[in-house]
Amino acid sequence: MIVAPASSQGRSPALLVDGLTVAVSGRRLVHGVRLEVAGTERVALIGASGSGKSLTAAAVLGTLPAGAEVGGSVHVAGVDVTGRAPARRPPAARVAGVGQDPAAALNPLVAVGAQLALPLRAHRGLRGAALDRERAGLLATVGLTDSRRVLASTPGELSGGQRQRVCIALALASRAGLVVADEPTTALDLVTQAQVVALLREATRDTALLFITHDLAVAAALCDRAVVLHEGTVVEDAPITRLLSDPQHEQTAALVRAARAGALPTPVGATS
């Protein structure tokens, strides 16, 4: 089903999640989430641990656990992909994912070059010299200039930051209109975190980004707007500058305090 155009230009948003509910083993964990990401917008989905960020991201990516019950709708570029696995979505509704653990996302036994070749062949039909040029170009885009060495390396021969750069290159390889990055900097040291955030900003210049994080400071460095989740419900959706200066919900205020203190957020209602 094609949704009605959302923007004034008459184009469907890159992502429209409406009334999303997710239940696992009969337990409702996401309750009617609504969020929208326009064409080249970068939006943070933010909340404390357990607030439902990853389940929402998984519903968008089509990677919910088997048996999860989904309600409401997920539209990517106007295409209804609710409950559809990635392989059952048309190319126009492709979503690229970057996870929090690059070591888990990459095949440890296969050289980076071969892993990068897969989406370039499958989604863009590249072969031979064109494939080689695109691989080197993608690695340069993510700041890996020693492309010959990186392409020949297995993931274990790279640093954690280099592995995450490879994952971002993989996400860009399919030219999906929407990138969903679920806590992609969590496993990295502070300096590498800042580099990966800068890279994501640059790499998603022409792409929509849904950036999942518990850290409002990281979100502010990358995104213009944030959707705040609490116990599976959206409690606030506003420009990040407004969230920082004038949080409307207690949970947002807790995230602001945590960002200012450089610490992890304490869920609202916690007694310690």
Ligand SMILES: Nc1ncnc2c1ncn2[C@@H]1O[C@H](COP(=O)(O)OP(=O)(O)OP(=O)(O)O)[C@@H](O)[C@H]1O
């Ligand atoms: N496969 C699953 N089976 C059962 N419960 C789950 C499953 N995945 C998540 N949950 C539960 O759903 C709730 C939301 O989890 P989710 O992973 O979406 O939170 P999150 O905001 O991404 O947290 P974190 O920041 O810690 O990753 C939590 O209570 C979690 O325990």
